[in-house]
Structure formats: C-alpha cells, structure tokens
Amino acid sequence: MIRALVPGSFDPPTKGHLDVVERCAALFDEVIVAVVHNPSKNPLFSAEERIDLLEQCVSQWPNVSVASFQGLLVDFAKEVGATTVVKGLRAVTDFEFEIQMSQMNRYLSGDIVSLFVATKPEYGYLSSSLVKEVARLGGSVDGLVPAPVAAALKERLS
Ligand code: PNS
Numbered sequence: 001m002i003r004a005l006v007p008g009s010f011d012p013p014t015k016g017h018l019d020v021v022e023r024c025a026a027l028f029d030e031v032i033v034a035v036v037h038n039p040s041k042n043p044l045f046s047a048e049e050r051i052d053l054l055e056q057c058v059s060q061w062p063n064v065s066v067a068s069f070q071g072l073l074v075d076f077a078k079e080v081g082a083t084t085v086v087k088g089l090r091a092v093t094d095f096e097f098e099i100q101m102s103q104m105n106r107y108l109s110g111d112i113v114s115l116f117v118a119t120k121p122e123y124g125y126l127s128s129s130l131v132k133e134v135a136r137l138g139g140s141v142d143g144l145v146p147a148p149v150a151a152a153l154k155e156r157l158s
Pocket of ligand 1: 007036104
C-alpha cells in the first residue's frame with residue numbers, strides 16, 4: 001500500500017497541479033494533496049479556502065484526499081504514513097529547486113522517497129503566481145484553472 005503526498009502552496013490550484021494529482025491517483029493506492037500553511041506568508045487564499053477549492057477539484061478521484069500541514073513536510077509525511085512525495089516538473093528551472101528540496105528532505109528523513117512527474121506540455125508555462133497576475137489585471141484564466149478556482153479568483157479580485 002503506497003500513500004503518496006502531493007505537497008504545495010496551491011495559491012490557487014491550477015490545471016497543472018491537477019494534472020499531477022490525476023497521474024498520482026492512477027499510480028498510487030492513496031494520495032494526499034498537502035496544502036502548506038505558512039503563517040509568515042500572505043497567500044491570496046487561506047489554507048481553509050485552498051483546501052475547499054482542492055476538495056471540489058479532486059472529488060472525481062476516490063483515492064485522493066486533501067489536508068493542510070505546518071512545519072516540515074517530512075514530519076507531516078510520517079504523521080500520515082506517507083512514504084512518497086511527488087512534485088510536478090515544468091522545466092529545468094523547476095528541477096534545480098525541486099532537487100534541492102528533495103535532497104534536503106532526504107537528509108531530514110531517509111524513509112521518504114521523492115518522485116517527479118513531468119507536467120503536460122500545455123501547462124509548462126503555468127504557475128499560480130502568473131494566474132493571479134493575469135486575473136488581477138482582468139485577463140481570462142478560465143483555461144488555466146478549474147471552474148471553482150476561476151470563480152473564486154473573480155470574487156476575490158473584483
Ligand atoms: O507549491 P510549492 O511552493 O512548490 O510548494 C513548496 C512546498 C510546500 C512543497 C515546500 O515549501 C515545503 O515542503 N514546505 C514545508 C517546509 C519544509 O519541509 N521545508 C524543508 C524542506 S526543503
């Protein structure tokens with residue numbers, strides 16, 4: 001039984017994130033989408049709001065659940081019995097940062113394995129930051145985020 005974590009900020013979740021979650025739902029017995037709650041950051045959506053949005057977006061996969069965590073990812077993984085951490089890679093620039101984080105996680109806990117999933121090419125340019133910028137400036141993000149997220153962005157930024 002493999003329980004995998006897909007951790008992230010998800011501020012807000014994008015179609016790129018959901019592509020990674022969908023691949024994981026097919027690969028692992030259980031998947032927990034783990035929303036980081038970092039009180040020192042100032043996210044557009046609170047951890048509760050991000051959880052709510054993600055829950056609406058993952059309901060079609062019965063083996064996927066959503067949770068939030070504070071502190072070290074490896075501690076949360078141990079707490080929920082997850083052995084695998086999965087992150088999406090869009091480009092080489094992601095790889096440089098992600099390999100650094102995965103090696104730090106390995107230093108912190110040798111029991112946790114990091115795996116990387118290449119995102120769909122059409123989402124290679126997609127990021128939560130750019131989605132927020134486009135939405136703030138009045139552009140359409142309908143093709144980039146799931147419908148509940150597009151609605152939440154309109155409400156928050158209008
Ligand atoms: O969506 P992001 O911003 O790429 O997600 C980054 C995240 C949440 C996976 C990363 O910041 C994280 O694991 N934070 C928890 C704190 C931690 O464990 N830090 C040490 C490992 S580098």
